[in-house]
Every structure is written in C-alpha cells, then in structure tokens.
Amino acid sequence: MISSYSEYKSYLEQDRIALGVRNDHFSSKIKDFLFPNYIWRFEQTLRKLEYYYNCKNSFWSKPTYYYLKYKFRKISIKLGFSIPINVFGPGLAIVHYGTIVVNTNARIGKNCRIHACTNIGASGGTSHAPQIGDNVYIAPGAKIYGKINVANNCAIGANAVVNKSFEETGILIAGNPAKKIKEIDIKKIIKHI
Structure with a gap:
C-alpha cells in the first residue's frame, strides 16, 4: 500500500x-x-x-x-477492469484488455502478472477474499475465491477454480477444483523478476 x-x-x-x-x-x-x-x-x-x-x-x-x-x-x-485501489503490490502487469474483477478485500503481492477473464473474489456472501503472495502468475479465466491463501512464486493455470489454500511455494496450480500439478520456476514465466 x-x-x-x-x-x-x-x-x-x-x-x-x-x-x-x-x-x-x-x-x-x-x-x-x-x-x-x-x-x-x-x-x-x-x-x-x-x-x-x-x-x-x-x-x-x-x-x-x-x-x-x-x-x-x-x-x-x-x-x-473492476480493480479497486490498494489491492495489488508493485510490479503489476495486466497483460490484455478484458474482464478482470477483483474484490476490495483481496490482497495480491508484488510482481503479479494477470490475464483477462479473471475473477478474484469473496464466497458465500462473506467479506473474506483471497490473500495472494508475491510473484504470482494468474492465467486467463482463473477464478480464485474465498478465505484462502496462495503462496509466493506460484502460477495459476488457465480456467483454474481455486477455492482452497496452497501454502507450498513454486508450484503450478490448475484444474477444477484446483490442485498442484508440478513444481515450477516462476522466473521462466514472469521474466522481469
């Protein structure tokens, strides 16, 4: 902030x-x-x-x-874009025009790379929103919601539905519901870090 x-x-x-x-x-x-x-x-x-x-x-x-x-x-x-203030850390890279919806209570760390058709929000009428770490890549169509945490240096795959926490760093998360696919080196995806 x-x-x-x-x-x-x-x-x-x-x-x-x-x-x-x-x-x-x-x-x-x-x-x-x-x-x-x-x-x-x-x-x-x-x-x-x-x-x-x-x-x-x-x-x-x-x-x-x-x-x-x-x-x-x-x-x-x-x-x-429906992106409120004081949500993203420094190094934000929005890759394309298109629908991006982010909840006011979400917090995303530095060096986030985010694509279109992404939704980061609350779940079930609560005000709790995801807390996402540093150096996270969010692919097109990802849905991230609820009172969850995503660790640093992770990549969230296209059309992934993330509704539970992932505390392990340096992993690829994908699927519906999302699960760990493999370990990755985030520097190969987010080039400027």
Missing part, C-alpha cells in the same frame, strides 16, 4: 518495468502519443489514485482526488 511520494514513484517504476513499457527514448514518447498504451495509463491512474487516497487528505487535494476517481472509473469501464 502506498504511504509516501517516494513509494508512489517506486510503484510506478516497478509497474512500468513489469509491463515492458519504455520511456527512455524520444521515439517511445512519440509512439505512446500516437498509439497510447491504455493498460499503462490505467496503472498510472490506479497508483496516483492510491497515493491521493492514502497520503493526501487535505482539503485542497480533494478536488484532485475526485477528478482522479472519475478518470479511473472511466478508463476502468473502457478496459473492462
């Missing part, structure tokens, strides 16, 4: 690296102007909104906060 300006800048930098966005050349700035990367713009708005929500509580910052909230909602609808 962002708690200072320096942390906000750090989150942005780690998100940029995770997405593979270049901003070091003049040509990359022109390319971004002509062909905008809307996922990167979404993540920038997400982090700025988190910063204003967590750190800027003065009367003068309220108009900016509400403007950012409006802008965030507009781009969320455009991309099909």
